Amino acid sequence: xxxxxxxxxxxxxxxxxxxxxVIGEFSSLIEFADFAKKAGLSLIQLLxxxxxxxxxSPYSSLSAFALHPMYITLSEIDYxxxxxxxxxxxxxxxxxxxxxxxDERFDYGFVTTTKDYLLRRMFAVLxxxxxxxxxxxxxxxxxxxxxENEDWLPYYCVYKHFKQRFLQASxxxxxxxxxxxxxxxxxxxxxxxxxxxxxxxxxxVQFIAFKQFKKAAAYVKSLGITLKGxxxxxxxxxxxxxxxxxxxxxxxxxxxxxxxxxxxxGQNWGFPCYDFAKQEKNDFAWWRRRINIxxxxxxxxRLDHIPxxxxxxxxxxxxxxxxxxxxxxxAALTEAQLxxxxxxxxxxxxxxxxxxxxxxxxxxxxxxxTTREILSLLCERIGREELWLFKPSxxxxxxxxxxxxxxxxxxxxxxxxxxxxxxWWWKNRTLLEVAKNKFxxxxxYGESRAWATLSDAEKATLQELFTENAKKQEKLxxxxxxxxxxxxxNESDMVACGxxxxxxxxxxxxxxxxxxxxxxxxxxxxxxxxKPYKPYIDIRTFRRLSVATTSxxxxxxxxxxxxxxxKHCPFDSKTLHANIFFGEVxxxxxxxxxLIAPDVEFPKEFSPSVAQMLxxxxxxxxGAWYIxxxxxxxxxxxxYYGADAKQERINIPGTVSxxxxxxxxxxxxxxxxxxxxxxxxxxxxxxxHDTQ
Numbered sequence: 284x285x286x287x288x289x290x291x292x293x294x295x296x297x298x299x300x301x302x303x304x305v306i307g308e309f310s311s312l313i314e315f316a317d318f319a320k321k322a323g324l325s326l327i328q329l330l331x332x333x334x335x336x337x338x339x340s341p342y343s344s345l346s347a348f349a350l351h352p353m354y355i356t357l358s359e360i361d362y363x364x365x366x367x368x369x370x371x372x373x374x375x376x377x378x379x380x381x382x383x384x385x386d387e388r389f390d391y392g393f394v395t396t397t398k399d400y401l402l403r404r405m406f407a408v409l410x411x412x413x414x415x416x417x418x419x420x421x422x423x424x425x426x427x428x429x430x431e432n433e434d435w436l437p438y439y440c441v442y443k444h445f446k447q448r449f450l451q452a453s454x455x456x457x458x459x460x461x462x463x464x465x466x467x468x469x470x471x472x473x474x475x476x477x478x479x480x481x482x483x484x485x486x487x488v489q490f491i492a493f494k495q496f497k498k499a500a501a502y503v504k505s506l507g508i509t510l511k512g513x514x515x516x517x518x519x520x521x522x523x524x525x526x527x528x529x530x531x532x533x534x535x536x537x538x539x540x541x542x543x544x545x546x547x548x549g550q551n552w553g554f555p556c557y558d559f560a561k562q563e564k565n566d567f568a569w570w571r572r573r574i575n576i577x578x579x580x581x582x583x584x585r586l587d588h589i590p591x592x593x594x595x596x597x598x599x600x601x602x603x604x605x606x607x608x609x610x611x612x613x614a615a616l617t618e619a620q621l622x623x624x625x626x627x628x629x630x631x632x633x634x635x636x637x638x639x640x641x642x643x644x645x646x647x648x649x650x651x652x653t654t655r656e657i658l659s660l661l662c663e664r665i666g667r668e669e670l671w672l673f674k675p676s677x678x679x680x681x682x683x684x685x686x687x688x689x690x691x692x693x694x695x696x697x698x699x700x701x702x703x704x705x706x707w708w709w710k711n712r713t714l715l716e717v718a719k720n721k722f723x724x725x726x727x728y729g730e731s732r733a734w735a736t737l738s739d740a741e742k743a744t745l746q747e748l749f750t751e752n753a754k755k756q757e758k759l760x761x762x763x764x765x766x767x768x769x770x771x772x773n774e775s776d777m778v779a780c781g782x783x784x785x786x787x788x789x790x791x792x793x794x795x796x797x798x799x800x801x802x803x804x805x806x807x808x809x810x811x812x813x814k815p816y817k818p819y820i821d822i823r824t825f826r827r828l829s830v831a832t833t834s835x836x837x838x839x840x841x842x843x844x845x846x847x848x849x850k851h852c853p854f855d856s857k858t859l860h861a862n863i864f865f866g867e868v869x870x871x872x873x874x875x876x877x878l879i880a881p882d883v884e885f886p887k888e889f890s891p892s893v894a895q896m897l898x899x900x901x902x903x904x905x906g907a908w909y910i911x912x913x914x915x916x917x918x919x920x921x922x923y924y925g926a927d928a929k930q931e932r933i934n935i936p937g938t939v940s941x942x943x944x945x946x947x948x949x950x951x952x953x954x955x956x957x958x959x960x961x962x963x964x965x966x967x968x969x970x971x972h973d974t975q
Contacts, residue, residue, distance in 0.1 A: 285778065285801070285828060285907045288509065289969040290326025291319060292832065293913040294341065294933060294944065295354055296389065300952045303356060304384030306394050309492070310356040311952070312499040312510075318956040320506045323969035327503060328511040328585070328910050330836060330933075332496070335519075337451050339391040339944040340934075342515045342587065345442075346523045347573050348435045350492040352402060353395050360491055361421065362409050366401075373404050387930070388945040402491075406484050425483070428490045434572065435523075437473040438466070440485040442523035444478065453521035469527055493579070500580040511780070511910075512581035514573060516588045517554035524569075525555050531569050533558040536597040539605040540786075541726045549596070549605025549726070556597045556611065559763055567770040578775035585830075589781030589800070592767050593760040593788050601679025606710045606727060612763055614755035615721035616714070616748055624744050632672075634733045635714040635722060641669040643708075647700055653691055660686045661705065673709065680706055713737075713745075724749050761790040768798040780830050780908075784808065796828065804831045804906055807844065822904040829906030833898070833915045836933040841897060841915040843928035845889045889928075894918035895964055902972035909972045913948060919964045923949055 293315075298307030300314045312327070319327055331341040334349040341351075357363055357377070366373045380397050383390065409421065429436055442454070449457050464472075473482060503510045517538055518524050525532055536556040542549040562569060577584050586592070598608040621631055639662060641654060648654040655664070661683060662671035677683065683705050688698045713733045714722040724745075728734055734742070772779055780801040783791060795802055809820045825831060833841045886893060894915070902909055914931045917923040925931050934943045955961060 285799070287973045287975060288325045288908045288910075289323070289902070289972045290328055290509070290511070290908065290910040291324050291913050291916055292328040292330075292836075292910050293948075294330040294836070294946070295332055296945070297913065297933075297947050298952060299948050299950065302358070304951070305380060305386070306353060306389045307947075308356045309354050309495040309499045310359060313502050314952045314956070316499075316503040316506050316508055318952050318962075319508055321956060322962045322965040323973075324965065325507065325969075325973070326509045326511055326583070326908065326910060329513060331513045331515055333515075336446065336521075337392070337395070338519070339941075341513075341944065342517075343519045344515055344522060345446075345519060346435070346439050347518060347569070348432070348576050349439050349489055349523070350496060352488050352492060353391075353398055354496070355398065355402070355488070355492050356495060357398065357401055357405075359495060360402075360405055362405050366405050366408055370404060370408075373401060377401060386947070387925075387949075388942065388947055391941070391945055402488055403484065406487055409487075410480065410483075425487055425490050428493065429486050432489075436486055436489060437482075438469055438527040439489070439523045440482040441469050441472050442526055443485045444472075444481050447481075454526045455521070464527075466527065496580055504582065509582040509778070510580065511583040511585060511778075512577050513585045513587065514577060516586060516591045517552065520553055520555050528569060530561055531557060533597070533611075535600055536611070537600055537602070538591070539596050539598050539608060541596050541608060542606060546605075549598075549608060551598050551602060551605045551608075556595050559767065560612075563766060567767060570767065571770055571774045574771055574774040574777070578777050581777055583778035583780060585780045585782060586771075586800075587782050589783045589795075589802075590786040590788055590791065593764040593791060593794075594756075599679050601681035603680045603684075603706075604710075606725075607680070607715065608726070609715060609717050609723050610756065610760075612756070612759040613717065613723050614752040614759060615717060615723055616752060617722070618720050620748065621722070624748060625741075631714070631722075633736075635712055635716050636672050637708045637711045638665070638733075639671040639673075639708050641671065643704065644701065647697055647704070648691075648693065657688065657691065657701065677709075680709055683709060723752070757788070757790055760788060761794060764791075764794050765797070768794065768800065772798045772800070792826065796826075799828065801828045801830050801908060802826060804829045804904070805835055805838070806831065806833055806901055806904075807838075822901065822906075825904055825906040827905060827907055829904075830908045830910055831901070831904040831906035832909070833901055833911040835912070837936045840912070840918075840928060840931050841894065842889050842918050842924070843931065845893065845897075846928055849887060849889075889918070891919050891921050891964075895968075898968050899971055902968050903975070904972070905975075914946075916965060917948070917955075917961075920958065920961045925949065 294307070295309070295311070296307045298311040298315050300307075300311045302314070303311045316327065319325075331344065332351055332354060333341070333344040334346050334351045335341060335343050336345045367377060368374075376397060380394075380401075383393070445454065445457055445461055446452075454462060472478060500510050520537075525534070532555040534555055537551055538554045538556050539551040540546070540549055559567075574584070594610040594612060596605060596608050597611040598605050602608070618628070618631060622628075626634070639658065641651070641658065644654045644658060645651055648657060658664075658671050661677055662673055664671050684702065688701065693701070710725075710727075711731050711733075712725045713728045713731045715725045716722050725731065737745070768779075778801065779798070781795060781803065783795070783802040784805065792802070804822075804825050806819070806822060809822070809825070810817045811820060822831065834844070838844075839847065898911065898915065898919070901911075912933075931946065933946050
């Protein structure tokens with residue numbers, strides 16, 4: 284039985300304490316848990332804390348298992364004091380590091396490189412210690428840690444060694460000898476005595492990180508607070524796992540999302556796809572190991588992009604967009620099925636392969652002979668017709684980009700248009716052949732030239748086949764998710780939660796209920812989109828197994844949203860905010876579903892009283908867990924407001940900058956713990972939700 288909990292979501296790096304003033308660290312959780320306990324919060328939710336190397340995004344992991352060294356508290360490590368007292372360079376570097384304690388956001392590159400330097404200096408001293416007994420005790424514990432984690436740690440250490448050796452380049456840019464190595468070969472390197480000092484450094488760093496995180500997590504648990512982790516479903520293509528555990532992935536495909544209104548070309552995330560069929564053969568051992576390690580720290584965990592466990596949108600490697608993607612698993616049509624429906628081989632070819640007319644490019648190039656010569660670089664002509672098919676050697680859009688048109692003395696703008704048109708034709712299909720004699724409808728098949736030429740009867744026949752296959756496909760998705768969730772949820776006692784936003788899969792809620800997995804409800808996105816004014820769904824009708832929240836790491840905060848909506852207010856303030864925040868719409872258009880009294884006024888300016896009213900009202904949700912981010916809780920006290928609400932965001936999707944993922948709370952946690960007024964306001968809100 285899931286009990287009601289009210290919590291706080293925060294990136295670990297965002298915590299600011301007296302002992303960790305530059306970046307939040309594992310030890311920071313201890314002070315933060317004390318504050319949470321005082322405020323009546325029973326859950327702390329973190330963003331991923333895995334090693335991401337040079338990437339600041341916590342969702343771009345270099346390892347499914349290794350913790351990020353930047354969260355290590357240096358002063359808690361043995362030999363920190365001797366290094367600080369005796370090593371001038373160490374002391375100067377550490378003091379310079381502390382000078383950044385007043386920075387509004389932290390400098391990711393500076394923090395990671397500085398900590399790596401200081402950790403290496405300490406390890407060097409530790410390895411050459413004049414106290415052999417103490418060193419042996421530490422080394423014995425390190426060896427035990429390595430033994431406990433030998434299914435992943437040695438591979439990670441060798442991978443990190445190469446990352447350093449090749450200046451942090453992707454493993455696909457390393458010397459060819461090292462790009463594809465067997466596990467046996469990697470293990471040989473791990474046991475190479477000439478590399479021992481460097482490899483053991485990375486193992487020692489993980490030993491320290493695990494030790495500190497376990498200590499902090501145990502303290503959080505001792506206070507009766509649930510610590511919730513975050514497991515990204517996908518890993519960076521440049522990751523230890525993609526390099527060393529190739530059997531887990533399908534490296535020929537990339538993950539993304541299909542075209543939609545906001546993204547007409549879809550999204551190609553570039554992450555390698557999983558080979559779930561192959562993983563099933565060893566009962567999803569890699570995933571179960573992830574859960575097993577997470578359980579050493581957490582009492583609950585979030586599975587990112589949970590629709591991906593039902594089906595991933597997979598895109599062939601080399602495609603620049605997601606338009607040529609398909610779901611995995613999929614239900615395919617065969618030539619026999621299509622023939623039975625009345626489609627000949629020629630007709631199937633017409634539907635599945637773009638037929639490019641010479642005329643389409645003559646308009647660009649001008650000279651017919653030059654046009655044919657250019658097309659022949661990538662295409663084969665159909666007999667004597669002025670139609671062309673792409674050559675079998677053209678596997679993806681990137682192959683089209685490889686041809687060189689410089690010798691034709693064509694203007695650069697015309698070259699650009701030729702490539703654009705070739706790319707457009709490449710994706711102009713009704714059927715996509717995903718394997719030999721296996722066809723699925725292209726996601727945007729209705730926009731293809733071939734579809735436009737079909738008779739109404741042919742269109743109806745194909746749509747009937749597509750509908751039948753979609754039903755078969757959904758059963759495959761459900762079956763896959765049930766197998767995976769069965770393995771994951773039986774591996775530990777942690778409460779499983781899923782990020783189930785944005786994608787509607789009819790069987791998804793049923794499967795989540797079956798395995799007791801909580802879904803995610805972001806109040807602002809829970810709307811009845813088909814009704815006039817798109818009213819909000821009554822938060823008292825949310826699925827019981829839900830994590831409800833006001834904001835997420837990819838969205839604006841509560842304050843920014845309020846201020847932005849007030850700028851574009853088409854109604855009076857009262858009507859607007861009843862509609863925007865609680866689902867009330869003008870009475871002549873729809874029934875009110877507001878949770879607030881009709882005489883409540885909404886001021887023009889955001890303030891602590893507005894924040895309190897919103898947070899208290901949202902606390903009435905029927906979702907079992909209510910977890911606003913730390914920023915939204917801090918809005919209960921005006922002295923914690925920044926000059927610009929936009930600066931309080933964690934991430935702006937679709938952008939890459941030093942701003943993203945580097946937000947920090949504006950005051951040390953200890954000051955929050957001393958703020959009895961703030962604590963009283965939070966406790967009032969937690970009581971509203973937890974006692975329902």
